[in-house]
Structure formats: structure tokens, C-alpha cells
Amino acid sequence: MKITVTGAAGYIGSHACLRLLDDGHQVHGLDNFSRSFPRTVDALQRAGGDRFHFTQVQLTDQAATAAALQLHPPEIVMHFAAFAVVPESVKFPLIYWHNNVGATVSLLHAMDAVDARKIIFSSTCATYGEPNAARIPIGEDCPQRPTHAYGESKLACEHMMKAWVQSHALADRDRGVVFLRYFNVAGGDYLDRIGEDHDPETHLVPICLRAATGRHPELVVYGNDYPTPDGTCIRDYVHVEDLVAAHIEAIKVIPRRETLAMNVGTGNGASVLEVLHACSAAAGRPVPFAFGPRRDGDPPRLVSNPEKIFRLTNWRPARSSLESITQSAWRWFAKEKKST
Numbered sequence: 177m178k179i180t181v182t183g184a185a186g187y188i189g190s191h192a193c194l195r196l197l198d199d200g201h202q203v204h205g206l207d208n209f210s211r212s213f214p215r216t217v218d219a220l221q222r223a224g225g226d227r228f229h230f231t232q233v234q235l236t237d238q239a240a241t242a243a244a245l246q247l248h249p250p251e252i253v254m255h256f257a258a259f260a261v262v263p264e265s266v267k268f269p270l271i272y273w274h275n276n277v278g279a280t281v282s283l284l285h286a287m288d289a290v291d292a293r294k295i296i297f298s299s300t301c302a303t304y305g306e307p308n309a310a311r312i313p314i315g316e317d318c319p320q321r322p323t324h325a326y327g328e329s330k331l332a333c334e335h336m337m338k339a340w341v342q343s344h345a346l347a348d349r350d351r352g353v354v355f356l357r358y359f360n361v362a363g364g365d366y367l368d369r370i371g372e373d374h375d376p377e378t379h380l381v382p383i384c385l386r387a388a389t390g391r392h393p394e395l396v397v398y399g400n401d402y403p404t405p406d407g408t409c410i411r412d413y414v415h416v417e418d419l420v421a422a423h424i425e426a427i428k429v430i431p432r433r434e435t436l437a438m439n440v441g442t443g444n445g446a447s448v449l450e451v452l453h454a455c456s457a458a459a460g461r462p463v464p465f466a467f468g469p470r471r472d473g474d475p476p477r478l479v480s481n482p483e484k485i486f487r488l489t490n491w492r493p494a495r496s497s498l499e500s501i502t503q504s505a506w507r508w509f510a511k512e513k514k515s516t
């Protein structure tokens with residue numbers, strides 16, 4: 177299939193490209209390198225040969241995005257490109273509205289111009305906000321009440337895409353969207369070709385590994401007074417390859433003239449301290465840490481109810497144990513560290 181991947185140089189987008197290329201698809205990657213690195217595209221080019229094309233484009237630029245899609249009109253779009261740092265979105269909400277929502281407006285226009293009808297959208301459990309305890313584990317029917325601009329921008333995109341599908345249906349045209357609402361994604365490629373690397377880095381697993389090797393000062397654990405067994409926040413961690421596998425399954429269930437929302441999480445939660453200990457076991461050395469104040473926008477516990485994706489697809493998490501996530505993250509990190 178011909179698949180356009182936005183955010184192709186980013187953490188999750190690049191892992192998706194690799195898997196699609198490994199599966200024999202033709203992939204057109206788009207990225208502006210605002211938070212990602214050209215060397216990732218080099219790795220994709222090595223893996224994909226002439227089945228991989230790349231265009232550097234600013235998605236908020238409608239004309240440029242339309243021109244990019246014209247180069248290789250897709251059968252399916254996977255839309256990963258977005259800013260995704262919660263505390264940053266609390267401080268600078270407008271860049272989230274501009275970048276995340278603006279890019280999606282451009283992309284839908286561009287898809288219409290080439291009659292591309294199907295899109296899988298990277299949504300987030302942050303659209304649920306802070307569900308009350310009775311709603312956890314979180315099902316897709318949980319009310320969506322985001323508590324920060326990142327979650328709000330992703331929810332706005334969901335609403336926009338729903339309206340897009342409905343407007344086409346009224347005109348007797350097919351459009352279909354799957355919203356995959358991600359929980360916490362971590363880990364790296366099974367062949368260590370790429371891994372998790374943001375600039376600036378704010379995510380727990382890579383920060384733990386950097387701290388373990390002295391490349392980052394001690395990890396600050398944001399809050400140890402949450403109502404959880406060890407006082408630190410609980411998240412549902414999904415291996416990036418399992419997450420990408422959910423996209424492969426989603427291709428098979430893209431609806432006609434409708435949207436379909438599915439959570440991508442395992443149903444198991446792990447605390448910050450549990451992740452820290454797993455990182456330290458993977459790295460074979462302690463992760464220095466200190467407790468600090470809570471971080472804005474962090475709910476105590478976010479765990480998925482995966483029943484819907486289990487029911488509608490063959491997706492099952494296969495690599496999402498903390499051990500498997502942190503070992504793959506460490507292998508790539510250690511390899512990169514040698515070469516940089």
C-alpha cells in the first residue's frame with residue numbers, strides 16, 4: 177500500500193515507517209525536523225531503499241502540505257506529527273493549538289485534493305483528562321475532558337475529523353478515520369536501528385537512562401504524595417512496537433463514513449518508581465533520583481481498558497512488559513552513546 181506518514185522522523189512515526197517498510201509498503205514520510213533528527217530519516221532510507229520517500233515540510237503551511245501529498249498520493253495517511261509535551265502545553269498553549277490543530281486542518285485539505293480517504297490519527301489518553309476512580313481502567317466511552325492544551329488540541333482534532341467524515345458522507349463520499357488513543361509509549365526498535373530521542377527530552381524512560389549514565393542530572397520524580405501504593409503516578413506503558421502493531425491492525429478496521437476510537441494500552445499500570453527500577457535493571461546501574469514537586473497536568477493514574485481493541489482487532493500487546501520496554505530502550509541508547 178501507499179502510505180503517507182506525518183512526523184516520520186519523530187519517535188513513534190519513525191518506528192511506524194520502519195515497520196511499514198519491513199512489511200513491504202511504500203512509505204512517504206513528512207517531517208519538518210522541528211523536534212526530530214535528519215539521521216533518523218537516513219536510517220529509514222537504509223531500511224526502505226526506493227520504497228521510502230521523504231519530504232521536509234511544515235504541515236501548518238497548507239500549500240506546502242498539499243504539494244507534498246501530490247508527490248505521492250496516499251491510500252492511507254498515518255498522522256503522528258504533533259507537539260506532545262504536557263508541561264510545555266500548559267506554559268505555551270498557543271503553540272499547541274497552532275501546531276497540532278493547524279497541521280491537521282492542512283492535512284485534511286491536502287487529502288481532499290488528492291482524494292485520499294483514510295487516516296489513522298494519533299490521539300491520546302490525555303483527551304480523557306483526570307477521570308474519577310470509578311472510570312479507571314479507562315474505556316473509550318469515558319467522558320473526554322482534557323485538562324491541558326495538549327489534550328485539548330488532540331480532542332479538537334478528533335472533533336474536526338469527525339466533522340470532515342460527516343460532511344463527506346452527506347455528499348455521498350467515503351472518508352474513514354481511526355483515532356488511536358495512546359497511553360504511555362516507550363522502548364525502541366527490535367534491531368536497535370532507532371529509539372526514543374527527543375530534544376528537549378522530557379519522557380521518563382530516556383531520562384532514567386540518561387541519568388543512569390551521567391548524561392542527565394538525577395531524575396526528579398514529580399510527586400510522591402499521589403494516592404497510589406508508592407505515592408508516584410501510575411501510567412500504562414506500551415512498547416512502541418506494540419503501538420505500531422496497533423496501527424497495522426487499525427488499517428484493517430478503518431470504517432466507511434464513520435470514525436472509530438480505540439485505546440492503545442495494556443490494561444496494566446506501573447508507577448514512576450517501578451519504571452525507574454526497571455531502567456536501572458536494564459542499564460545494570462542505579463538511576464540516581466530525588467523526589468520533587470508534582471508536575472502540572474499529571475493525573476495520578478491513567479490505565480486503559482483494552483477490551484475494545486481486543487474485541488475489534490487481533491492486536492494484543494506482545495512486548496509491553498517493563499522489562500522488554502526498558503531493555504530495548506537501553507540497547508539502543510547504549511549503541512547511540514558509543515557513536516555520539
Ligand code: UDP
Pocket residue numbers: 262360378379380381383395396397398399409410411448471474
Ligand atoms: N516523570 C517524572 N520525572 C521526569 C519525567 C516524567 O517523574 O523527569 C513522570 C511523570 O510525572 C509521569 C510519568 O513519569 O507520571 C510519565 O511521564 P512522561 O513525561 O514520560 O509521559 P506523559 O505521561 O507526560 O505522557
